[in-house]
Amino acid sequence: MKKILFALAIVAVSFAANAQKTSAAKESEFVFGGGVRVGLPVGDVHNAYSFVIGAELQGEYMFSPQVSGTLTAGYEEWLGKTIAGFKIPSTGFIPVLAGVRVYPSPDFFIGGKAGVTFSTESGGGSSFTYEPQVGYNTSKFQLALGYQAFTNGGTTAHLGLTGIYKFH
Numbered sequence: 711m712k713k714i715l716f717a718l719a720i721v722a723v724s725f726a727a728n729a730q731k732t733s734a735a736k737e738s739e740f741v742f743g744g745g746v747r748v749g750l751p752v753g754d755v756h757n758a759y760s761f762v763i764g765a766e767l768q769g770e771y772m773f774s775p776q777v778s779g780t781l782t783a784g785y786e787e788w789l790g791k792t793i794a795g796f797k798i799p800s801t802g803f804i805p806v807l808a809g810v811r812v813y814p815s816p817d818f819f820i821g822g823k824a825g826v827t828f829s830t831e832s833g834g835g836s837s838f839t840y841e842p843q844v845g846y847n848t849s850k851f852q853l854a855l856g857y858q859a860f861t862n863g864g865t866t867a868h869l870g871l872t873g874i875y876k877f878h
Contacts, residue, residue: 741876743768743852747784749870752857758798759788762868768852775816780809780823785830788868802830805839805858819845819854827860837862851875 749762766784773779783806790798809823820843827839843856852874859867 739772741770741772741878743770743874743876745851745872745874747786747870747872749786749858749868751788751866751868753865753867755866755868758791758793759800760791761789762786762870763789766872766874768874770811776813778811778813778819780807780811780821782807782809782823801834803860804828804830805860807839807841809841811845813847817847819847821845823856835862837866849876849878 744765744767747762747764747766750756751759751762764784764786766782768780768782770778770780783804786803786805788801788803790800792798805825805827807823807825809821811819811821813819822843823839823841825839826836828834828836837860839858839860841856841858843854845852845854852872854872854874856870856872857867858870859865
């Protein structure tokens, strides 16, 4: 629980700092949004988990019409499978990532994020996380397809689709 509160505090402070910094700037330079994430576990972990579902908060600062920086945080629940009558328990993760996006056109982006993911399980620890992604952008929402992986003695990954509603 301490890890969850710590991660949420970091995100809140970061967004507040960006909001203050951009209040004198053009309104379109900083956009805050929130949405849902769904994913399919890949690699060996797909044998134990069937699906990933979660929520994500995102701040995006446009450095220019073609380049932006992002800060995201969220919660993911990995749903466990039943194997030979044994139910693998679901587990939770909190990814906190920063990234860069390049917009070849106003509607499409290519980017990458990196950061840390915290396990919500007692003694679960944290892991380095990375996520290359491609996406579709409008003035009201974004859709991003990404491969999110975290490493800690092995790689745990999923192919995820995130839908973000932008608050203006």
